[in-house]
Every structure is written in structure tokens, then in C-alpha cells.
Amino acid sequence: MSDIVGGPDPSAITSVTAESSKTTGFDANRISEVKAWLTSQFDAVGKDVPDFEYTPRSIAELHKIATLSQAKTQASAIVANDYRQKAAEYRSQAARIREILESVGLAQESLPSNVVSSAHVLAKVANLLDVRDTELSSFLVAVADLSLRKTAVEEKRAKVQQESKVLLEYTRKAIARLTYLKRTLSQLEDDIAPCEAQMENWKTNLAIMESKERQYLQEYGYYKAVLNRVGYTPEISHGVLVEMAEHKKDLEKKTKPILDTLRSYQDLPPDKALAALAIEDKKRQYAAAEKYLEDVLQSALASSE
Template identity: 65%
Template sequence: MGKDVPDFEYTPQNVAHLHAVVAASKARTRASEIVSADYHRKASEYRSETARIREILESVGLSTESLSQSAVSSAQVLASVANLLNIRDTEMSSFMVAMGDLMLRKTDAEEKRSAVQKDSKILLENTRKAISKLASLKKVLADVENENCTCEEEMEHWKTKLAMMDSKEQEYLQKLSQYQMQLNHVGYTPDINHGMLTKLAEHKKDLERKTKPILETLRSYQDLPPDKTLAALAIEDKKRQYAAAEKYLEEVLHSALTTTE
């Protein structure tokens, strides 16, 4: 059973499309006819040329029937080589030109092959380096994973320490609050700092240095009786003791001088 033909609508667009298809088909047919006629003409020329060459060969005694099997084989090889080299005749110059072109293509192919081999060596070396780096990266990754396990253990250890430090912090904050209350209770103010205490200590030392002679003088007067008369008598007694001591000292010195003479 054939395929169902869809309904055709006679519209300007469809008619124009079909006309374009028909025109293209006619053009391709015409081109094919021209190519076919050219092939027929060339075939006729080749047959005529073949007949002419056959007559020439037969006239000189080189017909196919008169040639040996080896000569026929050589001719066939020569024709095959000519076809392979894409030359139109069997002249020596044509063979030389074709061989020269073949050598140039061979040289170009060898240069390309050498370049490809060089690139292959470079690529192989880069591949080896990449494999070596990959192995190094795998080793580094393994080390990192091992260190990660160790770090996790250390993190757990530090978490425990941090919890303990938080507890200590709360304890220290509580003690700090207690000390602050004690300082407030004794009247401590922020003005009382280390510098101020140092100045007060220096001032105290200066006062002690200034009052020391006064205290010593005061202590000497503490031995005197509180009564004025008794004090006068005590002073006179001290004067007599001083005079006696001075006289005794003079006698000792005089005696020492006399003994020396």
C-alpha cells in the first residue's frame, strides 16, 4: 500500500515553492546532461587515441599480441604508476616532476612527523610530571586527612579546656565583684592609683626626714622634769657633769703628754 498523499492547497506560497523545486530539478538535470555529454566526448576521444596508439604500436611491431608477458606486465605497472602519480602521459619528464612533487610531500610529511614526535615527547614528559604531581597531591591529601583527625582530637581537648576556662571566668568575675564591693566599702575611689600612692609615699618619707631631728630633740627634753625649777637644777647638774668630764679629759690629755716626754 502506498503512502497517503496529503491534501494540496492551491495557495500562492505552495505554487511558488513547487515552481522553485521544479526549476532546481531542471537545472540539476541540465547539469547532469552536460557532464554526461562531456564524459561521452572524452570517452570517444580516449577510444580514438587508443586506436591511434594501437595502430602506431602495431606498425612498429609492438602490438599487445607481439609483446611478451613480462613486457605487458611492465607496461601495466608503468600505467599503474602513472595513474598513482596522477600524470597524463608516460614521459620521463612527467615522471621526474611527479617524483619531485612526491619527494616534497614526503619531506613535508617527515617534518610534520618529527614535529608530532617532538610534541608527543613533550606531552609524555608533561604527563609524567602530572602523574608525579598527582602522586604528591595524593600524599599531601593523606597527610592532611591524618592531621585533620589529630586536629579534631585537639579541638575536643580545647573545647574541654574552654569550658573549664568559662567556669573560671565566672568564678573570677564573682570574686572581682566581691573585691569591688570591699573597695567601695573602705572608700576606694578611682583617683587612688599607683602614681598617687607613690607620691604619698615619697611625701611621707620627706615628712619623716624633716621631723626626725625634731623628734630627737623632743626625746632629749623628755628626760627633763616637768617643773621649771627642777629643770633648771637638772640643767645645772648637766653643766657640772659636762665641766667635770671636760676637766677629766684635760687631765687625761696632760698625763698622756707628760708620759710621752
């Protein structure tokens, strides 16, 4: 067996093991203990110890297992010896009780069958109730203890049933929610295709809107440059222009009679002095009209500011 575990030469193995323990930290005593334990274990089942490499890790694990196995073996041996001793004591006590019963004529062979049956039933009940004598008080105490345990078991059973009902209700709700979620998932899966089509449409519209935005920005820049080129300012708003147009119409109405009069003068025979006076008069009227128009424009611009 040692040849199988350690190799063909035990002395060579011992020397190699010693050298390896010096270099790699092996414990020769621990290795020998592990070898002895492996040999005993495999010999017990009639098998040879398989070959394997002795490494620090394997030796440490095997030594740990061997120590634990030996401790459990010793504990089981102690328990087994105790059980054997108790069995011997029970057998001797049974023999003594049998001798006493036979001496008083109460041997099992001489008893009626119904008495034997009753004794067996009484023994089974005693074993069931875990009593060691046949006293009525012991039976009553055992029955009371059994009743208490029965009550406790019933209470636990009722509690477990209540918890089972609660869990069943939770399970039903969870199943209902799961069904609802599955139905919702199915609806969402059905809505995927229309939503994707709608998204594609939105993407197309977005691209068109971005193109329009760039176009409008270009047009805005062009028109802004045109307005800057013609001298447009924010003070010239639509309201100001409308007001100026209304004043222009009023001035045209006022100057129309004057223009008609001037046109009538064109049909008169030429009179240089009168024509000069008329022209000077119309120039004054025209200058007054221009000044009035300028005042109106200035007041309109001032009110817009």
C-alpha cells in the first residue's frame, strides 16, 4: 500500500519529502499522518490508495479532513460504547424483571393472550407517550403534555392556513396583474408597427421643417439686409406709416384746391407781374404745407418712441 502511495522506494520518498519540506515548507509529520490516514481508510474498503501529487495545499486539506474524520470517529465510538453499555444494562434489567415475574407466576408464557395483548398495547402507549412507568399520574401528565402539543400544533396549523390564504390571495392578485401585463404587452407589440410608421412620418416632416427653417432663415437674412440697405429702422413701424399715409391724404386734400387754382391760372393770358405774385403766393403755401407735413412726421415719430 505504501508503495502505491509514495512510490517504489519508501526511503527515497522519505528523503525527497524531507528535502521538499525544507524548501517548500512541507511538514513531514503532517505528511506521514495523512499517508497513514489514507492507508487506513482505503484498507477499510479493500482498495489501494491512488497516486497523486503531494502539494502544500493538498496536504493541508487532507490533514484537515483527516483531523475532522478522526474526531468524529472518536465521538461516534464513545456514543456507540455508551449505547452498548445501556443495551447491556437494559438486557440485564429485563432478565431480572423476567425472573421476578416467573417467580410470582406472571411469566409471559403463562399469561392469557388478552393480558399479553393489553400489555403490548400498554407498552405501545407508553412508548408513544414517552413514559417510563405505568403510573396513572405519568400517563395523565403525558396525555396533558400531548394535548398541549396538539393545541400548539393546531394553532400553528391555523396560522399556517391563514398565511396560506393570504399567500393564495397574493398569488391570485399576482396572476391577475401578470395577465394584465401580458395583455398590455401584447397591445404594445401590436402598436409597434403603427408607431414606427408614425415615427418615420414625423422624421420625414422634421427633415422638411428643418429644410424650411434653413430657407426661412436665409430669406430673413436677405430681407434684413435689404431693409438695412434702404435705411429701415425699428422706429418706422406699420402704425407710423399708416398714420403718415393718413396725413398725406389730408395734405393732398388740402393742396388739391391750390393745384386746381394753379391749373386755372395756366389758362389765363400771360401777365408777368400777376404770375410772379401768384407763384410767390403758391410757393409760400407750398412751403407752409411742407413745414406742416414735416411737423406732423416729427410728432408721429416722437409719439412712436
